[in-house]
Amino acid sequence: MTETLTGSAVPADSYDVALYDLDGVVYLGDEPVTHAPAAIQAAAARGLRPLYVTNNSSREPEDIAAQITGFGIPCEPQEIVTSAQSVALLLQDELEPGARVLPVGGQGLRTALSAAGFELVTSAADAPAAVVQGFAPDLGWRDLAEAAYAVGAGARHVATNLDGSIPKERGVAPGNGALVRAVVEATGIEPLASGKPLPAIYHQAADRLGASSPIAVGDRLDTDLEGARAAGMPGLLVLTGVTTARDAVLAPAHQRPSLLALDLRGLFVQHPAPLEVEDGRWGCGAAVARVHDGALELVDDPTGPLGPSDPQRLSGGRARVSLDGWRALCVAAWDAADRGAPLAPEVVPALVVG
Ligand SMILES: [Mg+2]
Known part of the structure; x- marks a missing residue:
């Protein structure tokens, strides 16, 4: 099946539950994302109930819900779905009820494992049935060594998520996946994992x-949108976080969004489905795009900044396009890639949408 934009009637009226990512969708650091509080509440009023799905396993749902409420979005702890809860659900299928588990992570992980009925231990000497690794900033070598001893002695190795990096205020830091790799280096045993982009957390949230x-x-192709594809759900990409419009044009098939928007106001507009209007020319709304001679070409974008025009070859630098122009460019680029002629990244310009 071609992984492409599907189009949609107004999403707030077409879907019943929205599984929102947090960082880059609801907030950025200490600030709410522009338009997010009003949009999430207006969508809920129209029947699109919110859940917040996070790979963060160290924080308690109560703390996250309080933070979201502080941004002006009323939120209950039951609306938070963490990778710690997800991995605890997975473990209930793997282990006996009440089995001993060695958590290596934050308080949110310990709470989720306790709530799932497991007995928490602190040492490999306690013979845990599983080691569960989640991120926490105060983890050290002794914690990782304890995990390795337990896995080496036969405990199941489980990870809340495999994010290799986490963006922080001062730069990019090692994420849980990097700490998991440290244990795998010692044991040679690959873990069972949860968290986006693995589909279980989205299925559990929907359930x-x-x-x-x-x-x-x-806002992230390699977690949120890849996870949506893996879970068989439509995924809406917003540009309020780490992903650029250009990144979406270059998205590999398994990470492509189903719907595109600048921000959460995209929940209240129709999303036209791009159509192949002629061989290799893809139309969306009034915009038409194609890949020609190995470059992106905006054949027409009458409502965009360029206005009605002869085909505009987009290469290098920056280009301003309409939202529908961006959609048409994405699908034209994806179609070319699926036909075995992917665009070279260096010929795709930065896109300013709107
Ligand atoms: Mg994010």
Whole structure:
């Protein structure tokens, strides 16, 4: 099946549960994302119930819910789905009820494992049935060594998520996946993992509310949108976080969004489905794009900044396009890639949308 934009009627009216990513979608550091508080509440009023799905396993749902509420979005702890809860659910299928588990992570992980009925231990000498690794900033070599001793002695190795890096205020730092690799280096045993982009956390979240038509909303291709594809759900990409419009044009098939928006106001507009209007020319709304001679070409974008025009070859530098122009460019580029002629990244310009 071609992984492409699907189009949608107004998402706030078309889906019943939104699985929102947090950082880059709801907030950025200490500030709410522009338009997010109003959009999430207005969407909920129209029947799109929110859940917040995070790979963060160290924080308690109560703390995260309080933070979201502080941004002006009323939020209950039951609306938070963490990778710690996700991995605890997975472990209930793997272990006997009440089995001993060695957590290597933050308080949120310990709470989730206790709530799932496991007995928490602190040492490999306690013969745990599983070691569960989640990120916490105060983890050190002794913690990782304890995990390795337990896994070496036969405990199941489980990870809340495999994010290799986490962006912080001062730069990019090692994430849980990097700490998990340290243990794998010692044991040679690959872990069972949860967290986006693995599909279990999205399925578990949808099950929590009995969703019949959930939609995932995120800012990262390699977690949120890849996870949506893996879970078989539509994924809405917003540009309020780490991903650029250009990144979406270059997205590999398994990370492509189903819907594109600048921000969460995209929940309240129709999303036209791009159509191949002629061989190799893809139209979306009034915009038409194609890949020609190995470069992106905006054949027409009458509502965009360029206005009606002869085909504009987009290469290098920056280009201003309409939202529909961006959609058409994405699908034209994806179609070329699927036909075995992917665009070279260096010919794709930075895109300013809107
Ligand atoms: Mg994010």
